[in-house]
Amino acid sequence: MKRRDFLKTSAGAGLMAGAAFRLGRYDNLMTSRAGNAKYDMVAIKGGSPEAMFDLGIQELGGMKTFVSKGQKVLVKPNIGWDVVPEFGACTNPLLVARVIEHVLRAGAKEVYVFDNSVDYGPSCYKTSGIERAAKNAGAKVVPAHSERYYQQVEIPGAVVLKKVKVHEVLLNTDVFINLPILKDHDTTRMTACLKNMMGVIWDRKWWHSNNLDQCIADYGLFEKKPSLHILDCYNVMFRNGPRGISKQDVVQMKSQIITTDWVAGDTAATRLLGIETSRIAHVPLASKLGLGTMNIDALNIKRIQM
Amino acid sequence: MKTPFLRKFRILFSAVVFICFFLVFVDLKNLIPVNYINILLSLQFIPSLLKFFDLRTFITAGFIAVLILTLLTGRTYCSFLCPLGIGQDFFSRIGGRIRKKFRRYGYKKPFTVIRYTLLGITAVITLIWGVYMLTLLDPYSIFGRFMTYFVKPVVIVINNFAEGILAKFDIYSLIHVPVLGFKPFVYIVPAVFALLIGGLSLTKGRLYCNMICPVGTLLGLFSKLSLFRIRIDESTCTRCGRCSIGCKSSCIDFLRYDIDVTRCVDCFNCIKICPDKAISYSLVRLKKKTPETDPGRRRFVAGSLLLLLGIPTVLRGQEKKVPKATKQSTVKEDKTCPVCPPGGISIEDFQQDCTACSLCISNCPTGVLQPAWLEYGVSGIMQPVMDYHRGFCNYNCTKCTEICPTNALHPLVLEAKKLTQLGQVHFIKDNCIVKNEKTACGACSESCPTKAVYMVPYEGDLVIPETNPEICIGCGQCEYSCPTTPYKAIFVNGNPVHQVAKKPESTEAEIAIPDEFPF
Numbered sequence: 157m158k159r160r161d162f163l164k165t166s167a168g169a170g171l172m173a174g175a176a177f178r179l180g181r182y183d184n185l186m187t188s189r190a191g192n193a194k195y196d197m198v199a200i201k202g203g204s205p206e207a208m209f210d211l212g213i214q215e216l217g218g219m220k221t222f223v224s225k226g227q228k229v230l231v232k233p234n235i236g237w238d239v240v241p242e243f244g245a246c247t248n249p250l251l252v253a254r255v256i257e258h259v260l261r262a263g264a265k266e267v268y269v270f271d272n273s274v275d276y277g278p279s280c281y282k283t284s285g286i287e288r289a290a291k292n293a294g295a296k297v298v299p300a301h302s303e304r305y306y307q308q309v310e311i312p313g314a315v316v317l318k319k320v321k322v323h324e325v326l327l328n329t330d331v332f333i334n335l336p337i338l339k340d341h342d343t344t345r346m347t348a349c350l351k352n353m354m355g356v357i358w359d360r361k362w363w364h365s366n367n368l369d370q371c372i373a374d375y376g377l378f379e380k381k382p383s384l385h386i387l388d389c390y391n392v393m394f395r396n397g398p399r400g401i402s403k404q405d406v407v408q409m410k411s412q413i414i415t416t417d418w419v420a421g422d423t424a425a426t427r428l429l430g431i432e433t434s435r436i437a438h439v440p441l442a443s444k445l446g447l448g449t450m451n452i453d454a455l456n457i458k459r460i461q462m
Numbered sequence: 463m464k465t466p467f468l469r470k471f472r473i474l475f476s477a478v479v480f481i482c483f484f485l486v487f488v489d490l491k492n493l494i495p496v497n498y499i500n501i502l503l504s505l506q507f508i509p510s511l512l513k514f515f516d517l518r519t520f521i522t523a524g525f526i527a528v529l530i531l532t533l534l535t536g537r538t539y540c541s542f543l544c545p546l547g548i549g550q551d552f553f554s555r556i557g558g559r560i561r562k563k564f565r566r567y568g569y570k571k572p573f574t575v576i577r578y579t580l581l582g583i584t585a586v587i588t589l590i591w592g593v594y595m596l597t598l599l600d601p602y603s604i605f606g607r608f609m610t611y612f613v614k615p616v617v618i619v620i621n622n623f624a625e626g627i628l629a630k631f632d633i634y635s636l637i638h639v640p641v642l643g644f645k646p647f648v649y650i651v652p653a654v655f656a657l658l659i660g661g662l663s664l665t666k667g668r669l670y671c672n673m674i675c676p677v678g679t680l681l682g683l684f685s686k687l688s689l690f691r692i693r694i695d696e697s698t699c700t701r702c703g704r705c706s707i708g709c710k711s712s713c714i715d716f717l718r719y720d721i722d723v724t725r726c727v728d729c730f731n732c733i734k735i736c737p738d739k740a741i742s743y744s745l746v747r748l749k750k751k752t753p754e755t756d757p758g759r760r761r762f763v764a765g766s767l768l769l770l771l772g773i774p775t776v777l778r779g780q781e782k783k784v785p786k787a788t789k790q791s792t793v794k795e796d797k798t799c800p801v802c803p804p805g806g807i808s809i810e811d812f813q814q815d816c817t818a819c820s821l822c823i824s825n826c827p828t829g830v831l832q833p834a835w836l837e838y839g840v841s842g843i844m845q846p847v848m849d850y851h852r853g854f855c856n857y858n859c860t861k862c863t864e865i866c867p868t869n870a871l872h873p874l875v876l877e878a879k880k881l882t883q884l885g886q887v888h889f890i891k892d893n894c895i896v897k898n899e900k901t902a903c904g905a906c907s908e909s910c911p912t913k914a915v916y917m918v919p920y921e922g923d924l925v926i927p928e929t930n931p932e933i934c935i936g937c938g939q940c941e942y943s944c945p946t947t948p949y950k951a952i953f954v955n956g957n958p959v960h961q962v963a964k965k966p967e968s969t970e971a972e973i974a975i976p977d978e979f980p981f
């Protein structure tokens with residue numbers, strides 16, 4: 157199911173790449189090392205965020221599997237907080253830059269970066285180091301802290317979240333790459349792939365007051381799904397999340413999870429944090445909506461120790 | 463010096479000053495460094511005066527520079543440095559364009575009683591009770607409010623229009639800013655002054671500056687001693703009267719070759735107008751003159767001063783008492799005390815120096831600073847107050863404390879600001895989503911920068927907020943993000959006197975990182 161969804165999201169030329177990926181015949185498209193067959197997930201450990209990504213994306217067939225020439229790509233990191241990178245509250249800027257470089261090298265016409273921050277947006281962009289890193293890497297950093305950027309869309313099949321306002325850049329891009337950071341979260345207990353979507357929508361208050369967990373899961377049904385999830389687990393905030401109050405809230409896990417299935421990605425993340433997956437309510441709910449599998453032991457996972 | 467160069471210099475200089483002031487108030491992307499703002503504002507007379515009396519260091523004594531300037535050159539401040547004065551000149555010019563043939567200023571008698579009475583009242587009230595009159599009459603503050611209340615929204619609308627067009631072309635260099643407006647009542651005072659000053663400057667030149675403005679009147683007194691003045695050369699003057707007709711201060715009595723220095727703002731227009739080149743700006747030659755005093759007039763002034771001393775007492779009577787520290791919250795979202803911006807030290811201290819120039823309101827990135835209506839009582843109208851329904855105080859921001867020209871908000875370094883407790887958090891469980899809807903929420907706790915709001919186990923797998931007011935800094939993020947309406951389930955009640963919050967405790971990490979992937 158997830159792959160079918162993935163196919164749908166790959167538009168135009170992307171369809172070709174997507175099809176190749178699905179059938180496991182990367183060889184035609186790939187200039188670099190051909191993937192040792194298909195993985196549902198690549199988990200890497202022990203390197204720098206950039207090196208881990210270089211290696212991991214190669215195992216998935218390179219960025220060209222996901223991005224085709226001339227496409228517009230949205231890379232959506234977590235830039236929720238006005239804190240420095242060491243706090244582990246926002247996605248590692250080095251990783252953001254590296255992902256953008258890969259996307260551009262794959263031939264993307266334009267890369268966009270934004271997040272609807274919780275703290276004051278422009279300050280978050282600046283303090284997190286992501287604005288500068290992304291701009292230097294060649295991406296366009298788009299503001300997201302005013303309602304004007306958001307357009308209402310419908311989500312057929314949603315339990316609660318029938319309508320939602322999403323950022324116009326999400327609607328105007330061809331490929332969506334999700335780039336969350338793994339963190340403790342005092343409401344949902346964990347934030348990773350699914351929860352990161354709260355930064356592409358406007359009215360978070362509505363979500364909070366209308367069954368937050370169900371809203372997070374429901375949003376996964378929206379047609380513009382991320383085709384790739386890169387979960388930054390380098391500096392992991394294990395308490396006082398999602399903002400953190402000091403650097404002591406952070407442990408260096410030096411890991412990264414790259415996957416096309418966000419439910420599987422979140423399930424793997426719960427295990428990294430040592431939490432029972434069923435306690436992160438939005439993950440089973442998303443699984444129930446058919447957004448992915450929680451049974452990651454049945455998946456084909458490539459584990460790399462650097 | 464008879465050259466028209468002086469006038470050109472004045473126009474150029476004042477235009478630059480005005481543009482700088484304009485930009486400082488409409489800096490939508492916060493691009494102007496705080497230092498530049500401070501330099502620009504250091505020479506504003508009233509703010510500098512207030513800052514000096516608050517800090518008592520001569521580094522802040524820009525007003526002394528202004529007084530010295532006045533003793534040397536007359537009221538050049540009014541034409542070169544006062545943004546409100548420059549703005550009026552601009553308006554006068556427009557007015558002149560509209561009614562070219564009809565507008566003739568001509569010499570008018572000064573409004574001596576009115577202006578000295580207002581100066582006296584302002585001085586007395588300021589010395590005895592507080593800055594209330596300065597709030598109303600300080601020209602810089604009036605200008606600041608015009609910018610913040612009327613001009614900035616227009617700039618924002620233009621900005622948003624341009625932003626919308628650029629975004630169509632995939633350019634996102636401008637930021638869209640919502641126009642929200644303030645509480646309707648706070649527009650009353652600025653609107654009255656806008657009509658008054660706008661109307662007077664369109665038709666009567668600098669009449670506002672010479673009749674009402676206390677700074678103008680005070681500098682007028684000092685300029686009686688000034689070294690450089692506008693002078694009419696009696697031997698070359700043909701008494702054509704053109705200078706007088708063109709004088710926007712209406713201060714040239716050409717028949718007597720006399721120029722009223724207390725009203726002359728050194729605009730140098732007359733030098734240019736004079737066809738006989740009889741007017742110059744030069745070192746004064748002292749003329750012996752017997753002082754004309756009218757004892758009756760003096761008595762009147764003294765009498766009215768005494769009478770008007772009563773006004774602030776009346777004002778005080780109506781004042782809503784700013785409550786002193788409260789202990790326990792009630793169940794309703796009922797703020798017993800407004801939250802005063804960081805650096806204010808205490809509401810009382812803050813109110814003593816704030817002239818409601820609104821620079822902080824204009825520059826606050828999140829829009830949490832709003833002009834107060836009656837939150838601080840009648841005396842605090844238009845002063846900035848933290849409105850957590852409109853915004854929150856960004857943890858890493860100290861901008862308002864750094865730019866305040868009167869030192870009503872004392873500069874805070876970031877580390878100090880992060881421990882300044884503006885108020886304390888209060889949780890109203892009966893309003894909370896978690897209790898009422900039995901679903902997860904936690905918006906308050908997520909955004910809390912100190913974890914003064916944190917989640918504890920509730921029914922089933924749910925968690926519900928709990929608070930630790932000791933480490934709360936009252937930034938209002940919890941209140942702002944709380945989704946309940948109309949009343950919030952969590953709110954910040956202001957501290958009448960700002961407190962020092964405890965540092966959030968933090969222990970070393972105790973988590974085992976698995977060597978292998980646990981999946």
